[in-house]
Amino acid sequence: MESPFKEDILKGKVALLTGGGSGIGFEISKQFGKHGASIAIMGRRNQVLDSSVSTLLSLSIPAVGFEGDVRKREDAKRVVESTVKHFGRLDILVNAAAGNFLASSEDLSPNGFRTVMDIDSVGTFTMCHEALEYLKEGGPGRCSSSGGTILNISATLHYTAAWYQIHVSAAKAAVDAITRNLALEWGTDYDIRVNGIAPGPIGDTAGMSKLAPEEINSKAKDYMPLYKLGEKWDIAMAALYLASDAGKYINGMTMAVDGGLWLSRPRH
Numbered sequence: 001m002e003s004p005f006k007e008d009i010l011k012g013k014v015a016l017l018t019g020g021g022s023g024i025g026f027e028i029s030k031q032f033g034k035h036g037a038s039i040a041i042m043g044r045r046n047q048v049l050d051s052s053v054s055t056l057l058s059l060s061i062p063a064v065g066f067e068g069d070v071r072k073r074e075d076a077k078r079v080v081e082s083t084v085k086h087f088g089r090l091d092i093l094v095n096a097a098a099g100n101f102l103a104s105s106e107d108l109s110p111n112g113f114r115t116v117m118d119i120d121s122v123g124t125f126t127m128c129h130e131a132l133e134y135l136k137e138g139g140p141g142r143c144s145s146s147g148g149t150i151l152n153i154s155a156t157l158h159y160t161a162a163w164y165q166i167h168v169s170a171a172k173a174a175v176d177a178i179t180r181n182l183a184l185e186w187g188t189d190y191d192i193r194v195n196g197i198a199p200g201p202i203g204d205t206a207g208m209s210k211l212a213p214e215e216i217n218s219k220a221k222d223y224m225p226l227y228k229l230g231e232k233w234d235i236a237m238a239a240l241y242l243a244s245d246a247g248k249y250i251n252g253m254t255m256a257v258d259g260g261l262w263l264s265r266p267r268h
């Protein structure tokens with residue numbers, strides 16, 4: 001689908017996306033690039049990085065990939081620094097890296113719980129922490145007088161509860177708290193806006209195929225009247241809105257982009 005936004009809304013901006021080489025993260029990378037941004041992607045898998053960067057380059061989007069794991073502070077620091085070295089500045093950080101699998105609380109080991117917390121929550125904080133210096137108003141290489149912006153990809157499952165996803169629910173609840181607290185502190189001190197997006201079920205993603213196999217998917221439609229799949233495009237458009245000047249007065253919000261699904265109740 002064509003974008004409803006003008007193609008220069010992110011002109012001159014530099015965006016770093018963790019998990020930006022596949023799924024929802026890659027669609028955001030692509031749409032940010034199509035709207036004028038230069039793109040740095042951080043990921044653990046070199047093959048994924050290489051193929052996503054060549055796709056972006058083939059669309060004439062300035063792009064670079066950096067191998068790294070958000071669980072390692074030294075990787076976070078190196079990738080943020082390499083991004084600024086490569087493109088001269090950093091304006092937008094998108095935390096899209098996430099780990100996930102289904103496991104009942106009874107079967108999930110504490111280390112399994114910790115692994116997802118480490119990737120989603122601690123990883124998000126670590127990236128924000130290492131990027132701060134560059135996102136600050138007047139930070140190195142930044143020519144604008146305003147601060148940069150951060151987008152954290154969350155979920156809606158912790159608004160209520162989710163079967164076999166206690167680790168992810170806890171991790172995403174922490175992500176939302178990080179979003180609000182950084183919005184307060186860094187919005188006040190550095191004019192940095194920090195927001196989140198909570199996607200509903202999005203077609204053609206690792207999350208959907210791992211977490212909602214077809215039988216769950218079709219059953220869901222019976223008891224959740226608002227159940228309908230979204231597209232990666234929907235999330236990317238919300239990201240464009242929040243990261244561009246269109247969202248300049250929005251800070252500390254996590255926007256649910258799920259067609260209202262989390263409100264869904266059976267009709268009676």
Ligand code: HXC
Binds near residue numbers: 099101107156206208
């Ligand atoms: C139970 C599991 C498990 C599983 C791992 N563990 N997979 N437990 N069921 N399927 C446990 C292990 O037993 C181990 O605990 C601990 O977790 C660490 O496992 P490792 O394999 O060493 O971890 P690692 O190699 O770092 O892999 C991380 C991962 C992996 C999260 C486990 O699946 C991953 O990174 N996946 C790719 C990312 C991904 O899936 N992205 C899609 C996100 S979609 P023990 O005790 O044995 O040592 C998304 C949507 C959210 O986030 C919202 C949905 C609505």
